[in-house]
Amino acid sequence: MTAASRPPAEVLAAGGIDPRWSRTVEVGPRTWHLLDNAATLDAEPVGTLLCVHGNPTWSFLWRRLVAAGARAQRPWRVVAVDQLEMGYSERTGEQHRLADRVAQLGALTDHLGLAGPVVTVGHDWGGLVSLGWALDHPDLLAGVVLTNTAVHHEVDDAMPAALRVATARGVLPVGTVSTPAFLETTLALAHPRLTPTVADGFRAPYRTADRRAGIGGFVADIPATPDHPSRPELDRIATGVRGLDVPALLLWGPRDPVFSARYLRDLRERLPHADVHRFEGAGHLVVEDADVAGAVLRWLDARDAPAPPAVADEPYRALGATLVERADDDGTALIELAGARSRRVTWSALAARTDQLARGLAASGVRPGDRVALLVPPGADLTAVLYACLRLGAVVVVADAGLGVQGLTRAVRAADPAVVVGIEKALVAARWLRWAPTLVSAGPLRAGVARTLGVGASLDDLAALGRASTDDLPWPDPDADAAVLFTSGSTGPAKGVVYTHRRLAAMRDVVARTYGIGPDSPLVAAFAPFVLLGPALGATSASPDMDVTSPGTLTARALAEAVRAIDAAVVFASPAALRSVVRTADGSELAALAGVRRFLSAGAPVGIDLLEAAAALMPAAQAHTPYGMTEALVVADVSLDELRDAGAGDGVCVGRPVAGVRVALSGLDVAGEPTGVPDQRAGVTGEVLVAAAHVKDRYDGLWLTQHASARDPGWHRTGDVGHLDADGRLWVEGRLAHVLVTADGVRTPVGLEQRAQTVDSVVSAAVVGVGPRGAQQVVVVVQPEVYSHGPVVAAPDLAAAVRAALEGTTVAAVLVVEQLPTDVRHSSKIDRTRVAVWAERVLAGERARL
């Protein structure tokens, strides 16, 4: 037996722990060590955070939260305990069962006289103990925060694999007690690696086998078998959690070999009202990997903020309503051009297929709210299954191949679908990369593949099942989730964006209203999101023969063929597709394209030159380019004529907000931060804010990101920076993350880049800052017309020309590269973050590759 002690001064110092926080407490026969910031608070705390560590850590894990709670305004008392046998609490030599630990914690908090409100915070097995305490103290409890933990384990197969190894007979004492293997393995799970000082802080109380006995005891207490003594308490907690109605926050590191995605799924299912934030890139030690302390306090503060006002109600008409109305229409709904494999689908056939698939999905157990990932190329199959899911109320997860396998895997896993519907290639990836438990094939599979992959059914199977079903199929709630789309990830990992049915319907309405697309305006769509909108708009649509994942494969001939097939009035194409059309035009397509009344290009900034070249091929058409983003598909629009009229300015002119959309700016302060209140006056440079009925409902599993993007009630923060001019036109000046803050003030990149591109030999340019914010130096990185493998610093004449073009801005350096990096999806947005990192190193005299 060794009584509790205070950690040595150097251990406290290693963690930046105020020595006044470290105290020992005697509760009955036991002595505990804990961190408690009560003595250092200057004001009455809002409440208490009761933090419980897991195995094999100690209260050191919560040091930053203890510090963060002791803030001047609205402080929180933070009590972080070392469980018995752990950290610097007493070594009793006894085995503690889960129920003991819950009871011991209760005795400790009774002794401390903890008053409400209390929010529990738990990590790993501490999550379970903290929830046990929460269930026992309903009068004090005000909320629960859980980080990479689990409350329920099916006996056998659902036990985390890493722990199955650890609990195997023989492995247990060696791995956990007589050697520090378990401790070291846990510390090695940090992303990025722990600094040696911090790692030593975690090791400090576990230097000898004696001191580590509790680590083994903890692992041995995992109820891996049905008759395990801790099983009843585990079941009590797992069941009791379902009844918790206090606010809950789940903070998760997805790179966790112990508590994988299914434990998060289980917790979400038990606490459906919980706010969730996944820290992409963080792992089991999420409390070390990410700013958990900041997240917890922001969440606590948000509890007190007023709820945002509801979006003004417009009449709601489901996205799939048109399909039902036209169930008897034998006219063409869509044409999928693919050479010999081309298909034509009538409205009646599409309506029937959609209905059958919806019923088939329902009959096979897919419920409203279940997530279904669609990894099917745009075309008739995707359209039918998409509208089937929307009809049923299953939430479609639409990730495009443009994210790359890694990005796609991350995106799909983050969305955590129950079912993946995909073509063979996608299903192979889905199985091996563990994207979802159930697989459905769209289209044929090679012999044996279905069995190997464990594919449950094909779309045809589901349709057959649906034909036999006569069950009533209610329409989903308009405010239920309908879809998860993904951002391009050009500034960080792709984010899931959740739309409700009402918001999707509003998006259809804004497109119809802005571009007059409807039953009388057949549509050729060579741009992924719009391929799917045709049936909702009631417009006959055609997809041209091309590889939709590679827009540069659209030829003028293929476009003309698609236009001819439906006598199209409207053409949608991404800039890359349009560029390819212009390049491959030989005059033979002019007759077919003469009837096009309008063409639209979006997805990335569209140059006036490109629009003019495309307009020459479609002389009767008005050229438009919408401005939008995954979170608000159409925000503003500009025609070619308006673009010419606007001329040059600071940024890219994206036109006026479309009907139903309000745009405002949140002005940048001297530090480049968008701190201004929403401002609709001309000339204010700031973050672009959007308010509209068709803006996203929220980011998916990214509570912090959502909270930041919606911090002005009713507005969505886009992360773009720009200004409105005196004529009400919006100019986009770059991404907020790319704003430079120099000693001379804030600079935005796009306008400067446009000026650099006026230099004859410059093809494209990126303007980035190097050095600390506030004292940044402006650097122009150019891609010249002719690149020779010469010095990275531009020759004097080029540097002088670029500096002259940017007059008024001091340019520290002009650098030359062969190719500026761009994003994967659009291959047109320059990856300025990467350029800046490279420039920073090169200009420090280091060698670096771009």
Added chain:
Amino acid sequence: MTRVLVTGASGMLGRAVAARLVADGLDVRTLQRSPSQVVGAQDVAGSVTDPDVVRSALRDRVAVVHLAAKVTIVGPYDQFEAVNVGGTRLLLDEARSAGVGRFVHVSTPSVAHHGRSLAGAGAGPADPQHARGHYARTKATAELLALAAHDPAGLHVIVVRPHVVWGPGDTQLVGRIVDRARSGRLPVLGDGAALIDTTYVDNAVDALVAALHADPAVYGEPYVVTNGEPRPVVELLAGICAASGVAVPRRHVPATLARGAGSVLDAAWRTLPLAGEPPLTRFVAEQLSTAHWFDQRRTREALGWTPRIGLDDGLARLAQWTARQASAPAP
């Protein structure tokens, strides 16, 4: 502040400061070993290490601008210590005894430089342990002495660290670059992309005068002074060569190789009886292959000063001066 002593007025910066103070109508005395050639100033000839000389130079003075220092790249440590540390200590002690009110100590950013890149750095604390080379180490010690002598109720000390001062007639930077370029010994290290900030001499003069007149509340701290216009080192070298009428360097040498070679040459010049300066020292190699630029916001706010002459203007003035020198009859 009418009666000022300027030490080290035979160097480019010291001479320019003394001349400016004379032009501003101040009573200026100078102290250095050779004549200052500043018209209107009263020269005291001698060393800052000589107590009698220092005492007489300080008589009736109310302010001191202390520039005198041993600035060469090579030489025995004792010499650096005697002038840079000993001279400064003596001046501070005697200034206090003489009732001087203001003491502007001219230092260098290399007192806080450990050999790594400085990008947008502030004025870090002087660090004699880790500063690179005899000059920087002794200047670091001197700066700490100066700051320790600051007394809000008596002698006010302010430290100004101009970074790489250059201009017409400069023998330190421009002179060396031109000499080496002429003899084909001026390689560009690495990519030559390292950003280096410099100070055109007129701006440094303005900053020192501003420091002399600054609000006493900003005394007691060091301030880095630069043009605030860092440029890749290759551009600077090319600009100075062009303005001085010599060929622009074309030879690129890998930076790590140059640092290694510099270390070897340092050792050779330390241990062998070699004359002059080594072609490349490790200190110079580091200076030329790592970034050195500074956050000027605090300096500009505290001194109420901004540079008047931009880098390109400075180069144009250097070119004009070169042209005048060329057309002037040889002495």
